[in-house]
Amino acid sequence: EVSAAAQVRDLIPPVLRRFTSPHEATPRTHLLSNARYAVMLTVAGSGYSRWRDIAITRWREDATRDCWGSYIFLRDTQTGYVWSAGYQPTGVEADDYEVFFSEERAEIIRRDGDWSTTLEVVVSSEDDAEVRRISVTNMGTRARDLQVTSYAELSLAPQAVDMAHPAFANLFVQTEFVPETGALLGTRRRRSDEEATVWAAQVVVVEGETVGELQYETDRARFLGRGHHVRTAVSMIDGRPLSNTVGSVLDPVMSLRRTVRVLPGGTARVVFSTIVGPTRDQVLDLADKYSDPRVFERALSLAWTQTQVQLHHLGIGPDEAQLFQRLANAVLYSDAALRPSSEILGHSTLERAALWAHGISGDLPIVLACIDKAEDVDTARQLLRAHEYWRMKQLSADVIILNEKPVSYEQDLQGSLEALVRGSRLRLLPDIAGARGSIYLLRADLLSAQDRILLQQIARVVLLSRRGTLAEQVTRLQRRHREPPPLLPVRRADSRLDVPLPEWELEFFNGLGGFADSGREYVTILGEGLRTPRPWINVIANPSFGFIVSESGSGFTWSLNSHENQLTPWSNDPVTDSSGEVLYLRDENSEEIWSPTALPIRDDPAPYIACHGQGYSRFHHGSHGILVELLQFVPPEDPIKISRLALQNASGRSRRLSVTAYAEWVLGSAR
Structure with a gap:
């Protein structure tokens, strides 16, 4: 066999x-x-x-x-x-x-x-x-x-x-x-x-x-x-x-x-x-x-x-299967080319609960097809076949077909779409294998203007029948894609120019850190190849705003509630301790790049010193001929995180440096 x-x-x-x-x-x-x-x-x-x-x-x-x-x-x-x-x-x-x-x-x-x-x-x-x-x-x-x-x-x-x-x-x-x-x-x-x-x-x-x-x-x-x-x-x-x-x-x-x-x-x-x-x-x-x-x-x-x-x-041919694979790409990874315009996306605040009135949970990716002519019903038919194909491939998605034809006595388009949807629903297998996803048929004339905008805002893929067949729209999408510019390697200095840091007298030093200033600070000293077994963090907050930061400089910021209203992401990863907030330093002449903290760019053998105190954290590092001090804190009453970066040129020559602040936004409980 x-x-x-x-x-x-x-x-x-x-x-x-x-x-x-x-x-x-x-x-x-x-x-x-x-x-x-x-x-x-x-x-x-x-x-x-x-x-x-x-x-x-x-x-x-x-x-x-x-x-x-x-x-x-x-x-x-x-x-x-x-x-x-x-x-x-x-x-x-x-x-x-x-x-x-x-x-x-x-x-x-x-x-x-x-x-x-x-x-x-x-x-x-x-x-x-x-x-x-x-x-x-x-x-x-x-x-x-x-x-x-x-x-x-x-x-x-x-x-x-x-x-x-x-x-x-x-x-x-x-x-x-x-x-x-x-x-x-x-x-x-x-x-x-x-x-x-x-x-x-x-x-x-x-x-x-x-x-x-x-x-x-x-x-x-x-x-x-x-x-x-x-x-x-x-x-x-x-x-x-x-x-x-x-x-x-x-x-x-x-x-x-x-x-x-x-x-x-x-x-x-x-x-x-x-x-x-x-x-x-x-x-x-x-x-x-x-x-x-x-x-x-x-x-x-x-x-x-x-x-x-x-x-x-x-009833799908090999070429059509490849078309459905390409369309599934936009379901898995959001693609701006198949999303609505920025004007529609920024029209109003998303209220996902408004979908519930139409029986749509909003928990699954949504593919929205807008049909306005009876001769374009083949686009809907092909999309329904794609939905069956995706379920076979264990890809869960909801398909919404929106009838945008102006209201008239004859409902030929609505009747054709209802027959298509009814037949497709009968062919769908039960949710026994884990793939989920339903088919919804809505009439634009029965929706409010706000609901029509909401459907486009929340959909992963928006297909408009007036833009051509499904194949034409997906092919047009593929042609728009261009390779991003190649990543250039980070330049390394031909010779090291480390700046010595002051000696610290620490109590109860354990090889990585100890107490300073009569116990008011805990100081970690990360020499070459040294790392704490787990992230050693400081929680810095006032009653309505705060952030955490580890000995490597990683962390995240929140407002009001650290889970439900994250401003930047928290990795909750004690191994990599990755961060959605970074400060980068770059020498504009030599093109060398480094960071004032041990992450994300670790520059051994120059040590990194982190001082956690009540309501603040300070970081010290000396490399590339620059002595760096970073102070981070939150004012007692204002909802703001302040990062003060001090640079001291110890190289003996003029330097032209750029400082870049990077943040990945969450603005909620998840990105």
Whole structure:
């Protein structure tokens, strides 16, 4: 059966989307699914994995950084060179980069020096599992050893739950390693009988010569290192062995590592399979099944067969399926080109509760189609097919069709739309697999002007039939996209010009910090390579306004309520301690960039000193010939955060510096 499917697949040319760069203003996406388990992958290699309504891996919509997903790191043990199977998460530019998206798989091909790699991603049609095979070819003249390491942050919770409080959700995830099958397991302890039980497993199998034993890691703090991000993970940059840690690790990940030896001109293949199920025994049985190196070809052939059957059942051709994938891109990552004008968006305050009168919750992304002519009913028909296709791909969205035809005695357009919507609703499967989304038909003449504006403001995608067919509008969108300007590397000084800081006499000094000024301040001194085990923060506030700041300068600001009315985001991440508020310093002559605090740009070996007092925090740093002092506080009564930056030139020459303040706005409980 599998062999026959593979032969037929080879005879039918696939319909592909091809990309040659990971850099897009909005990440380009692709959805793979067996109608229960779904994978979303971007051209850069990020994305998510979901099972029914459970987010297996952690993901956030971040069109700028696109830094969430399941990744495969590569490290040449001879040279120490580190890169990844996709552009993310390492951000290493490839000598050559190609991405192909077809209905049954995604493929990323890149060349880096003497290495050529191909990553293929498939969702199994038989089981709730995804299979990622990376093929590495040594184009050099000598044998090389290559570390191949998987990495994914575990969620194992509904997406809304994970977004609401990820640190709390992490507390209930436990991991274990089963040496008999080489499987890494993760499960979420149930907090109530209503919660579903979910188990996840990952196994790796190698086609080629291996070196050393299998290594694994489930503690994110150990993998990344305190104060590091996934792009600079110490487990990869330093090449240190994984710690083989399992249990209640507080911040769970799944990471497996194998080292392969690749001869000149040779190719090794490493297959990582992620499996999900309701019981431990079930995922262990599947883990044993997916430990066979032939599993990828079987999964690929059966996935191709299933996609052909699914498209035939929905009456969708391969070209139309690719069109629906491109439109889904705007549902996953908001795209200004398919949103209304800024005039409409700024017309009034959003009141989502007004949607409830029409039975629309507003909890799901909304695609709004405005139809004003009977001859444009095909646009609505095609959008309804797209909605069925998205549900099959486990993408939840509401579709609203707005009849904008002026009221008249004849209601031919309304009758046609009602028939279309009725038929589509009958074809929708029940919400048994986790995909949600409804279809709504509204008449513009029965809506207030305010409600019509609200629908456009809150919709992810607004389609106007007068702008052409669905294909024409989506194609026009793709043509508007241009690659953003390339990122320039941060310039480093040819020679260091550190400025010594004054000596501090501290009480109860513990190697990182101690008390000063008779206990009125706590001072941390971060020398080269030193970091506090966890963020050491100061809460600075008056009764109506405040902020927190850590010893590294990270934090967030709020007004009235620190959860419901955040002005800037709080990462609640004790490992990376990332911040939505940053001050940058730049030498306009040498183009060097640094920050007055230890994050986001750490400039070792010059030390960073943080002084937390009651109602204020001070930071001291001396590098690049500049002595920096940053004082932050909140006045006793006014709703304002004051940051006073003092710069002292100790370089012995005139300097031209720029200071840039950066803030990511939340203005609510979530971005």
